[in-house]
Amino acid sequence: MRENRMNTHISRIALVMLPAVVLLMFMLGWGMGLFTNIDEETDTNEASDSIVVGVSQLGSESGWRTANTESVQRAFTRQNGYFMIFSNARQKQENQIKAIRNFISQRVDYIVLAPVVESGWDTVLQEAKDAGIPVIIMDRSVKVEDESLYVTCVGTNSVEEGQKAGRWLEEHLIRQKKADEDINIVVLKGTEGASAQIGRTAGFSMIAGEHDNWHILEQEYADFTIYKGKEVMARFLNKYENIDVVVSQNDDMTFGAIEAIRESGRTVGVGGDITIISFDAVHDALEMVAEGTINVDIECNPEQGEYISEVIRMLENGEEVEKRYYVEEDIFTMENVTQEVLDTRIY
Ligand code: GYE
Numbered sequence: 001m002r003e004n005r006m007n008t009h010i011s012r013i014a015l016v017m018l019p020a021v022v023l024l025m026f027m028l029g030w031g032m033g034l035f036t037n038i039d040e041e042t043d044t045n046e047a048s049d050s051i052v053v054g055v056s057q058l059g060s061e062s063g064w065r066t067a068n069t070e071s072v073q074r075a076f077t078r079q080n081g082y083f084m085i086f087s088n089a090r091q092k093q094e095n096q097i098k099a100i101r102n103f104i105s106q107r108v109d110y111i112v113l114a115p116v117v118e119s120g121w122d123t124v125l126q127e128a129k130d131a132g133i134p135v136i137i138m139d140r141s142v143k144v145e146d147e148s149l150y151v152t153c154v155g156t157n158s159v160e161e162g163q164k165a166g167r168w169l170e171e172h173l174i175r176q177k178k179a180d181e182d183i184n185i186v187v188l189k190g191t192e193g194a195s196a197q198i199g200r201t202a203g204f205s206m207i208a209g210e211h212d213n214w215h216i217l218e219q220e221y222a223d224f225t226i227y228k229g230k231e232v233m234a235r236f237l238n239k240y241e242n243i244d245v246v247v248s249q250n251d252d253m254t255f256g257a258i259e260a261i262r263e264s265g266r267t268v269g270v271g272g273d274i275t276i277i278s279f280d281a282v283h284d285a286l287e288m289v290a291e292g293t294i295n296v297d298i299e300c301n302p303e304q305g306e307y308i309s310e311v312i313r314m315l316e317n318g319e320e321v322e323k324r325y326y327v328e329e330d331i332f333t334m335e336n337v338t339q340e341v342l343d344t345r346i347y
Contacts (some may be wrong), residue, residue, distance in 0.1 A: 003032040050083040054103030058116040059091040061224050062252040067347030070301035075305030085301040093117055097124045103129045111347045114138040117193035125149035138304055140195040154307045154325045158196045161298045162203020165277050168296050186236045187219035188229055188248040222253045229253025233260035245275045250286035254278040281332050283345040290337040301327040
């Protein structure tokens with residue numbers, strides 16, 4: 001009884017104190033630059049002594065994308081002298097175009113665009129150029145008539161990633177003494193029209209084209225998501241009995257595909273029925289590489305925030321920047337996914 005009353009008393013005090021505590025924590029957090037602005041409507045006058053950057057992120061479709069967003073948020077903090085306006089387009093180009101127009105009307109200092117698809121940017125990027133706002137393309141690339149519509153592009157070399165996948169398969173088949181056997185391949189492609197998908201498809205096809213015994217049974221878009229990866233893979237498994245290799249253009253689709261394969265009673269990975277080639281190399285996928293579930297993962301580095309902030313620093317100092325910067329990338333198999341790699345992978 002007494003204990004009960006005490007508990008009620010403590011709860012009442014806690015209730016009265018709560019708003020004050022929350023306010024204090026918020027003020028501390030704000031002071032430490034923990035909160036970046038995610039509201040597109042914010043008055044940027046507040047940030048007159050910071051560099052104002054409008055970031056149009058294409059969506060949140062994958063683990064890789066979350067890591068890419070976090071990298072940007074870590075780079076554009078108040079302590080680093082930035083005021084970031086962040087917009088998530090949920091995989092729709094029209095939302096990105098709207099966001100860019102919004103950034104222009106707010107007179108931001110820089111626009112960072114991670115474009116969902118390659119084409120269709122000429123008009124809106126011209127508007128940004130006319131307003132004198134430099135545009136930095138992040139992660140995927142754009143195809144525009146006039147390349148001066150953006151200052152630089154910081155991202156990954158997706159054609160090369162596709163080629164790395166092909167070269168790995170060549171070596172793998174030699175090691176398995178299957179270099180001359182017929183090999184049946186299916187490809188889970190990312191988002192239609194996205195440069196990451198176009199590049200990986202082209203890169204892998206180049207190598208596949210050098211081998212008459214490699215048969216690409218089918219390639220289909222699966223949007224870089226777990227759900228679609230599983231759905232498309234289940235369809236492939238129903239249609240083709242003898243799939244030897246799955247090339248899945250990101251880890252999320254791979255997770256879905258592996259589920260579908262296992263549900264069909266087949267096995268995956270090292271020593272399994274179906275060889276799995278994936279892209280991204282996020283932490284959870286690397287664990288699966290270490291245990292032999294995924295044969296190889298072609299790394300795609302989402303840590304691009306720092307690079308972009310360096311480009312902005314150069315532009316602020318009036319230095320010349322290159323038109324293209326690629327981030328470093330590796331290839332992971334069971335042999336090189338050490339405990340240290342797993343422990344240090346933050347995404
Ligand atoms: O591989 C995938 C994401 O554009 C490189 O987009 C990026 C890709 C990445 O959804 O996971």
